[in-house]
Amino acid sequence: MKKKKRAAASGAAKSKSAAARKVAPRRAQAASAPVPSMALNEAKATIRRLKVELAAAQAQIAELQASAETDFLLDILNRRGFERELNRSIAYIKRYHASGALVMLDVDRLKPINDTYGHAAGDEVLKAIVKTVSGQVRASDVVGRLGGDEFAVLLWNLSETDAKAKAAALEQSIDGLTFDFRGRSVSAGVSAGVAILGPHSEASRALEEADSAMYVRKAQRRHEEVGQ
Numbered sequence: 359m360k361k362k363k364r365a366a367a368s369g370a371a372k373s374k375s376a377a378a379r380k381v382a383p384r385r386a387q388a389a390s391a392p393v394p395s396m397a398l399n400e401a402k403a404t405i406r407r408l409k410v411e412l413a414a415a416q417a418q419i420a421e422l423q424a425s426a427e428t429d430f431l432l433d434i435l436n437r438r439g440f441e442r443e444l445n446r447s448i449a450y451i452k453r454y455h456a457s458g459a460l461v462m463l464d465v466d467r468l469k470p471i472n473d474t475y476g477h478a479a480g481d482e483v484l485k486a487i488v489k490t491v492s493g494q495v496r497a498s499d500v501v502g503r504l505g506g507d508e509f510a511v512l513l514w515n516l517s518e519t520d521a522k523a524k525a526a527a528l529e530q531s532i533d534g535l536t537f538d539f540r541g542r543s544v545s546a547g548v549s550a551g552v553a554i555l556g557p558h559s560e561a562s563r564a565l566e567e568a569d570s571a572m573y574v575r576k577a578q579r580r581h582e583e584v585g586q
Contacts, residue, residue: 429503431481432488440502440510444561447500447512451555458514458555459521462568463491463528464576465507466547475539483537483546490531494524509548510568518554525550549576 427439435443444460451458465487472480484507491501491511500512511528513521533547551572553564 432484432503434488434492435500435502437502437504440500440504440512441561441565443500443502444510444512444564447514448555448559448561448564451559452557455557456515457517458512459516459518459524460553460555460564460568461511461513461521461525461528462504462551462553462565462572463487463509463511463532463548464572465509466549466576466579468507468546471539471544471546475544479537479539479544483535486535486537487532487546487548490535491528494528494531510565518552521552521554525552547579549573549579551575 427435427442429436447458450456465484468480468483471483487509488501488503491509495501495511495513498514502510502512504510513524516524529548529550533545535545537544537546549572551568551570551574553559553567553571555564
């Protein structure tokens, strides 16, 4: 009986020892487990703040880029912005075999208006021209100012015949504009040149073609005025 009691006591002691060994690692694991702390909360707050600051910085960069590509007087693309759009559009045309046209517009008689009535009068003429052009193109088309009195229009999905008809319509509409400066009725006008955009077009070459066509048209209009 004593031997059985000793054996039972020994077995119980071993069981307690084994249970203690099992409990000990759990306690150790519990003690080493990460617990939310003030430092963790501060790190999360810092991450949130940095995300907000990054979004604000990106918005500011986008705003500055848009400002750098916009004509401040007329609120349309300047040469830099228009050339970027032209390059992107030609890349699209090449990839998807689309079509388009580039129309170059050069304002006639703007210098005499500036010289006679001041640059404020010339600015009024430019604003009226941009309003007229913008009202006759689609939302998908692009209008830009390339220089002082030179504008360009990027037209999508037009044949050469339709593009030239649009250029003639723009000339006619702008020729019909009249302005009253110091009691005198003044008109301006534009000469338009067209370059067709296709899979083999390049931006610089298209601008040169439209510019050359515009100067041919300007000479033709001067000849017509002399003959009248």
